[in-house]
Amino acid sequence: MSGDAESGTGTGIVLDTRGHILTNNHVVELAGSGGAISVSFSGGQTAKGRVVGRDTGYDLAVVQVSGVRGLTPMPLGNSDNVRVGDPVVAIGAPFDLDNTVTSGIISATERPITAGGEASDGSDVSYVDALQTDAPINPGNSGGPLLDADGRLVGVNSAIRSADDGAGDGGGDGTESGQGGSIGLGFAIPVNQAKRVAEELINTGRATHPVIGVTLDMDYTGDGARVATKGGDDGPAVTTGGPGAKAGLKAGDVITEVDGERVHSGDELIVRTRAHRPGDQLRLTLDRDGKDLTVSLVLGSSTGG
Numbered sequence: 001m002s003g004d005a006e007s008g009t010g011t012g013i014v015l016d017t018r019g020h021i022l023t024n025n026h027v028v029e030l031a032g033s034g035g036a037i038s039v040s041f042s043g044g045q046t047a048k049g050r051v052v053g054r055d056t057g058y059d060l061a062v063v064q065v066s067g068v069r070g071l072t073p074m075p076l077g078n079s080d081n082v083r084v085g086d087p088v089v090a091i092g093a094p095f096d097l098d099n100t101v102t103s104g105i106i107s108a109t110e111r112p113i114t115a116g117g118e119a120s121d122g123s124d125v126s127y128v129d130a131l132q133t134d135a136p137i138n139p140g141n142s143g144g145p146l147l148d149a150d151g152r153l154v155g156v157n158s159a160i161r162s163a164d165d166g167a168g169d170g171g172g173d174g175t176e177s178g179q180g181g182s183i184g185l186g187f188a189i190p191v192n193q194a195k196r197v198a199e200e201l202i203n204t205g206r207a208t209h210p211v212i213g214v215t216l217d218m219d220y221t222g223d224g225a226r227v228a229t230k231g232g233d234d235g236p237a238v239t240t241g242g243p244g245a246k247a248g249l250k251a252g253d254v255i256t257e258v259d260g261e262r263v264h265s266g267d268e269l270i271v272r273t274r275a276h277r278p279g280d281q282l283r284l285t286l287d288r289d290g291k292d293l294t295v296s297l298v299l300g301s302s303t304g305g
Contacts, residue, residue: 011144023143053201077152092144104135155188213242
């Protein structure tokens with residue numbers, strides 16, 4: 001793929017016989033403003049592609065090619081059934097080495113990570129409730145498949161932790177954003193989430209994001225995710241009539257658990273929320289003035305970019 005004076009490479013996953021290919025947003029973003037996309041297949045065919053839709057928040061995009069016959073969609077697995085220790089295989093083109101296969105295991109599930117964040121306003125940050133793997137993933141693997149032992153797609157390889165990244169969880173960089181190599185810490189978007197987003201991108205060109213309807217204090221350094229005292233443009237921190245307001249959330253509440261699982265920061269709450277669909281019901285545990293409360297909340301919807 002190329003756009004303007006820059007170019008980038010990555011891997012993709014054939015979704016259907018109509019030529020839809022799933023990849024990462026950061027793989028195609030250089031072509032987002034009219035750049036060229038060239039898709040090379042393992043059989044040697046090359047075709048031009050166009051972006052059908054892309055979403056920064058999930059770091060996913062769908063490209064469509066035309067005039068290519070004999071496309072075989074990749075079988076989809078169920079990422080909800082993936083367990084730590086399961087064997088997996090990653091396929092891609094690391095450092096432009098086409099058709100490279102590496103193997104490993106699932107090292108962790110539901111690993112909250114953020115990637116991107118180069119834009120000053122944070123609009124390019126991706127939030128992923130990721131599958132972690134020690135299968136070697138390197139620049140060029142982004143957007144490629146993570147397969148289970150039966151050859152079914154369970155994840156979309158999206159980010160790595162390099163040796164020169166900052167310490168702590170959630171600092172994985174998109175594998176195309178630098179030239180750091182694998183140290184056995186790779187992250188993939190679960191296929192169940194990727195499938196939903198891909199279907200929305202194909203059908204409407206945009207994906208929906210589940211939302212709580214509050215503004216978070218992202219500078220809060222305590223344990224948990226704190227609802228800010230003010231929203232954007234000095235509006236209310238809890239959106240009037242939104243999901244949070246209906247559930248009884250108030251400014252200053254600290255959300256400590258989602259469905260019984262601890263959350264330690266605002267980023268982690270966003271990740272946990274993004275793992276769901278709009279309309280899903282969550283059970284939130286709050287710390288309000290030193291007292292623990294539990295509320296039920298039905299997620300709302302917003303359109304991502």
